[in-house]
Amino acid sequence: MDLPEEEFIYPGTRACAGCGMALIYRIALKALGAKTLVTVPASCLTVLHGMQGFCSTKVSVYHTPFATTGASASGIVASLEDKGLENEITVLAFAGDGGTTDIGIQALSGAVERGTNFIYACYDNEAYMNTGVQRSGSTPYGVKTTTTPEGKLSHKKDMPKILEAHGIPYIATGIASYPLDLFEKFKKARTIHGSKYFHILSPCPPGWGYDPKDTISIGRLAVQTGFWILYEIENGIFKLSKPSSRYLDPLKRKPIEEYLKAQKRFSEMTQQQIKVYKVYIDNMWKDIKRRIECQN
Amino acid sequence: MYGRMSRKRDYYGGGEILMSLIENQKTNIDNDIKIITGNHAAAHAFRQARVGVVSAYPITPQSPVVEKIAEFIANGKLNARFVKVESEHSALAVCCAASATGSRVGTATSAHGLELMYEMLPWAAGNRLPIIINLATRSLGAPWSVWTDHSDFITIRDVGWIQYMCENNQEIYDTNLQAFKIAENSRVFLPSIVAYDGYILSHTMMPVKLENQEEVDEFLPPINHHINLSNISTIKGIDPVTTPNIIKRIEGTAPGYYEFRYALQRSLENSIDIIKEVHDEFTKKFGRSYGNGIYKIIQTEDADTIIYAMGSVASQARVAIKKLRAEGLKIGIVSLKLFRPYPYEDLRDFFKDKENIIVFDRDIGYGYEGVLSYELKAALYSLKKKPNIKGFIVGLGGRDVKTEHIISGVHKALNQFKQGIFTNKTDFLGLSLDELNDYDESNYFDSR
Numbered sequence: 093m094d095l096p097e098e099e100f101i102y103p104g105t106r107a108c109a110g111c112g113m114a115l116i117y118r119i120a121l122k123a124l125g126a127k128t129l130v131t132v133p134a135s136c137l138t139v140l141h142g143m144q145g146f147c148s149t150k151v152s153v154y155h156t157p158f159a160t161t162g163a164s165a166s167g168i169v170a171s172l173e174d175k176g177l178e179n180e181i182t183v184l185a186f187a188g189d190g191g192t193t194d195i196g197i198q199a200l201s202g203a204v205e206r207g208t209n210f211i212y213a214c215y216d217n218e219a220y221m222n223t224g225v226q227r228s229g230s231t232p233y234g235v236k237t238t239t240t241p242e243g244k245l246s247h248k249k250d251m252p253k254i255l256e257a258h259g260i261p262y263i264a265t266g267i268a269s270y271p272l273d274l275f276e277k278f279k280k281a282r283t284i285h286g287s288k289y290f291h292i293l294s295p296c297p298p299g300w301g302y303d304p305k306d307t308i309s310i311g312r313l314a315v316q317t318g319f320w321i322l323y324e325i326e327n328g329i330f331k332l333s334k335p336s337s338r339y340l341d342p343l344k345r346k347p348i349e350e351y352l353k354a355q356k357r358f359s360e361m362t363q364q365q366i367k368v369y370k371v372y373i374d375n376m377w378k379d380i381k382r383r384i385e386c387q388n
Numbered sequence: 389m390y391g392r393m394s395r396k397r398d399y400y401g402g403g404e405i406l407m408s409l410i411e412n413q414k415t416n417i418d419n420d421i422k423i424i425t426g427n428h429a430a431a432h433a434f435r436q437a438r439v440g441v442v443s444a445y446p447i448t449p450q451s452p453v454v455e456k457i458a459e460f461i462a463n464g465k466l467n468a469r470f471v472k473v474e475s476e477h478s479a480l481a482v483c484c485a486a487s488a489t490g491s492r493v494g495t496a497t498s499a500h501g502l503e504l505m506y507e508m509l510p511w512a513a514g515n516r517l518p519i520i521i522n523l524a525t526r527s528l529g530a531p532w533s534v535w536t537d538h539s540d541f542i543t544i545r546d547v548g549w550i551q552y553m554c555e556n557n558q559e560i561y562d563t564n565l566q567a568f569k570i571a572e573n574s575r576v577f578l579p580s581i582v583a584y585d586g587y588i589l590s591h592t593m594m595p596v597k598l599e600n601q602e603e604v605d606e607f608l609p610p611i612n613h614h615i616n617l618s619n620i621s622t623i624k625g626i627d628p629v630t631t632p633n634i635i636k637r638i639e640g641t642a643p644g645y646y647e648f649r650y651a652l653q654r655s656l657e658n659s660i661d662i663i664k665e666v667h668d669e670f671t672k673k674f675g676r677s678y679g680n681g682i683y684k685i686i687q688t689e690d691a692d693t694i695i696y697a698m699g700s701v702a703s704q705a706r707v708a709i710k711k712l713r714a715e716g717l718k719i720g721i722v723s724l725k726l727f728r729p730y731p732y733e734d735l736r737d738f739f740k741d742k743e744n745i746i747v748f749d750r751d752i753g754y755g756y757e758g759v760l761s762y763e764l765k766a767a768l769y770s771l772k773k774k775p776n777i778k779g780f781i782v783g784l785g786g787r788d789v790k791t792e793h794i795i796s797g798v799h800k801a802l803n804q805f806k807q808g809i810f811t812n813k814t815d816f817l818g819l820s821l822d823e824l825n826d827y828d829e830s831n832y833f834d835s836r
Contacts (some may be wrong), residue, residue: 127616131485144630145642152617156486157507160481163473167443167485167493168617170469172439174491177618199481202474 095275096122105148107140110304112294112311113215114140115268117186120213120290121151123278128182129166129172131156133196135188136222137215155219159195161187161201165210182282183210189230190220204258204287211281211288214251217296225299233368234352234361243360246358255289258323262288264324268295268336269311273322277333280324293320301356310354318345318373321380330383340381348373398592414568421597426589429596430522430582431456433564435466436604436680443471443482445501448534448822449586450524452495470597476501480508480519481752487517491615492568494519498586498674499526499540506544512579513652518571520564523583524590525699525736527785535786536586536700538751541727548652550580550659551728553699557594560584562676563725565599565608570666572611576659578652585700599674656729663726681733683738686713687713688720693744695721695798696764700746701782701789708794722802724760726772732767736783737765746801747779747792748817757781757814776805781816793817 100121107114113136121128129152132138138155140147156164158297165185172178185203188194189298192214200212219237220226223305229249236243252263262284266274274292281288295311297304314320315335322333339345348369352358416719424432430453434442444454471482476497483493497505503525512519525541527533532810541551552567560582567580584590621767627833650715660682667681678684686706688694695705700734702723722738738743756762761779768774778801783789797817804810 127620129489129620138629142629143635143642144644145635146637146639150619154485154617156481156485157511159477160508163478164485165483166471166473166478166486167441167482168489170441170443171486171491171493172618173469173487174486175489175618181618181620196473199478202619204477205474206472281561 093216093272095119095131095271098122100126100128101140102150105140106142107136108296108298108359110297110307111136111140112268112296112307113137113188113217115271115307116213116215116266116274116292116294119268119271119274120184120186120278121149123275124182124211124281124282126151127180128152128184129168130184131155131168131187132185133161133187133191134158134222135191136217137186137188139222147215158191161185161191161196162199162201162212165212166203166208169208169210176208181234185210185212187212187214188222189214189216189218190228192216193229193251197254201258202257204260204289207286209285209287211278211290212297213290213292213359214301214352215292215294217294217299218248220301221299233372235357236360236364237357243365251323252289252291258287260287260289261285261327264290265291265322265333266292267311267315267320267322268292269308269315270322273333273335278323299357301359302354306354310351313346313351313354315339316346317348317351318342318377319348319351321376323380330380330387332380332384340377340384342374344379345373362387379387389489410447418456420599421595423593424596425452425591425593426554426557426560426584427452427496427524427591429561430564431788432461432596432598434494434559435460436598436601437492437494437568437608438466438610439468439494441469441471441483441493441804443473443479443486443493444494444495444497445479446472447474447476447501450496450498450501450522451592452590453522453524463576476504477508478523480505480512483510483519484508484517485513485518487613488515488615490611490613492572494610496522496524498524499528502540502544503528506547509544509547509549509579512647516577516652516655517579518568518577518611518613519579520571521579521581522560522564523581524586524587525583531784534586534752535784536588537784538583538698538749539718539784541581541583542751542753544581545728545759548578549728550578550656550663550726550778551724552580552582552794553727554582554584554589554725555699555703555723556801557589557592557596558676558828559678560589561596561598562670562674564677565604566666567679569608570659570663572613573662573666574612574614574657576655576662576812578655578659583699588700594633595776597676603673607670655730659730660726660731660734672798676727680734682700682726682734684719684723684725685725685738688722691718691720692742693717693719693798693802694739694742695719695748695794696745696760697721697748698724698727698749698760701750704789704791705748705794708798709789711795712798717798730763730767735764735767736771739768739775740773742775744802744805745775746798747777748781748782748789748797750783750789752781752784752814757812759834762812776801776810778804778810779815781814784820787818790818803829
């Protein structure tokens with residue numbers, strides 16, 4: 093199976109070379125199609141969309157202040173319902189990790205609690221990249237940012253878990269390194285009524301400190317080391333996605349050092365800190381194993 | 389032009405109307421007059437304006453507006469979507485997005501709710517979204533107070549919204565219907581706020597004539613918006629990032645931020661004419677007028693001295709001038725209805741022959757003086773013959789504005805004018821510092 097050829101982003105956007113988010117956005121729009129209305133807060137996607145008069149996408153886009161992504165989606169959906177167009181147009185909210193896990197968490201929580209019929213996609217580049225790499229609630233442990241020069245002291249927020257607590261019908265994680273997995277998940281989300289949440293890891297060459305040509309391979313390493321787990325939760329049923337399923341076996345996982353050493357942001361981690369990572373990853377997988385066993 | 393401002397035509401919920409209402413109820417002729425609160429008058433206006441999307445968060449004293457709207461929707465009297473959000477910031481964010489998707493939208497709030505919306509206010513104006521907010525005015529904490537003053541209303545004066553202040557419940561209903569029509573005018577496309585004093589109007593019942601729906605529909609046809617994101621085949625999005633300068637590329641040119649904001653300011657300035665036009669049209673259709681739609685005048689024809697105020701304070705002054713006229717003063721009132729855009733030309737024209745102006749502000753531009761006062765002083769600066777102006781602060785945090793406060797203010801001002809005293813220093817009426825006898829004043833106030 094291949095991705096459809098039709099593109100909804102014009103070539104030559106203002107995103108950085110090797111931008112993970114640009115790939116995610118491209119795949120998402122291919123899956124959702126032309127009848128999509130996107131709402132976007134202040135983020136790297138605002139930059140990708142370009143300057144006044146020269147918007148780089150072929151779909152309708154609404155720009156909304158930082159904290160309001162979830163609320164703006166509610167407003168768009170309410171207006172579409174007012175006009176009887178709710179089944180014609182898919183509403184996609186597309187925000188970064190800062191806009192989702194920090195400043196936008198209240199509006200997002202409200203929107204999904206109300207059962208708003210939309211897809212919320214968080215592209216997680218694990219810091220405030222657009223403003224120059226400051227730490228966010230989604231920045232992982234040990235990462236150096238401009239506001240954590242000594243390395244971040246706490247782990248990242250488990251946002252999908254928070255969304256799951258809202259009882260929404262569909263949650264998925266993804267990464268552009270596995271485009272078909274991501275594409276299929278967006279296609280599925282489009283057919284489900286209610287609030288759908290995506291959490292997508294988005295490798296960022298300038299923010300993470302690696303060569304732009306390595307975006308895909310860094311993303312694969314994130315999955316292969318077990319740091320980033322691909323799964324979906326449909327009506328409460330957890331399902332490990334194919335690219336991640338073999339890593340349920342800890343022996344199949346690549347050593348986390350391979351992922352950490354490929355990026356400058358982890359460059360000053362001590363052996364002790366790397367051990368913390370190993371425990372963190374093991375615990376994540378133990379939870380998942382337990383969960384899968386419970387379901388069976 | 390001001391002929392229709394005689395007392396008879398100038399609709400003010402007073403005794404005559406109540407009497408006629410009671411007569412009407414006896415004979416059951418006019419069942420369109422209802423005795424309702426200011427909040428419910430706003431809700432009825434939203435219903436009859438056929439708003440498509442409402443989004444709100446509870447706050448005293450506004451909450452009954454949206455409770456009533458929820459009831460209308462539940463009873464099938466209003467076919468709208470009510471998005472019950474988790475904060476006022478989200479409420480206005482919902483309104484902005486729904487308006488950009490082409491619906492007629494509105495909300496209601498007070499005080500801290502409006503302040504929490506603040507970020508979204510310039511956003512709505514910059515996107516030229518004709519959203520209507522009803523504001524039951526309330527003071528700003530700290531300390532907490534749920535009672536009225538105009539502090540919340542004045543804090544949003546620089547964000548690009550049209551701002552109206554009402555004096556009675558009928559005016560709330562009528563101004564809402566006009567506000568939608570004005571905001572959605574293709575020469576305007578601006579958000580607007582319709583304000584009325586919390587509790588004094590929001591929770592006080594008055595007779596309100598609710599017009600027939602067909603007549604309202606005729607006056608206010610469905611919205612014909614400049615932006616509709618649901619037209620997905622033609623619309624490519626609004627408000628991407630602008631630059632300091634115009635963008636020139638081979639694909640074409642695009643305005644910079646400066647040009648957009650210039651257009652916003654020009655539309656605000658030009659909206660004054662449309663506000664007057666729509667007010668005239670409303671008067672012709674429904675027979676009620678509010679001065680010239682910009683300000684209301686009361687007994688000003690022979691007056692050399694004018695009280696200048698807004699909302700509840702102007703209402704109270706209506707009582708005060710009866711007594712002041714009995715003393716032999718030639719005194720009248722200008723009650724400001726349109727606060728933004730600031731109608732400096734109309735005010736200059738009106739005040740050019742007047743001798744004394746006494747301004748009563750239920751607000752302060754903290755660190756300076758009452759906002760009505762200093763703005764009027766600035767507006768009249770270019771007059772050849774400048775009137776004497778003195779401002780007073782009254783009624784913050786719901787402190788009663790009494791007739792005797794206004795009378796004593798007028799006396800004090802006229803005395804100071806005689807002595808040639810002109811100052812910007814604030815002068816508070818109705819303070820009760822001497823009653824704080826349990827307190828050592830120096831612990832609580834600066835030493836004077």
